[in-house]
Amino acid sequence: MKEFIPLEEGDYYMSKEGFRVFTEQYHLKRGHCCESGCRHCPYGYDPKTNTQS
DSSP, X not given: OOOOOOOOTTSEEEOTTSXXXXXXXXXXXXXXXXXXXXXXXXXXXXXXXXXXX
């Protein structure tokens, strides 16, 4: 079962296309990389090589 992390101010912003974009703050709170190539990934994930730095 996935843990629910309540959203707080600064966890995301809306893109001009209307998508929710999670910030580094949110990813750090979550505590792990989801390997989806997120725009603000603090874990250094590279989707081209499927590695974390």
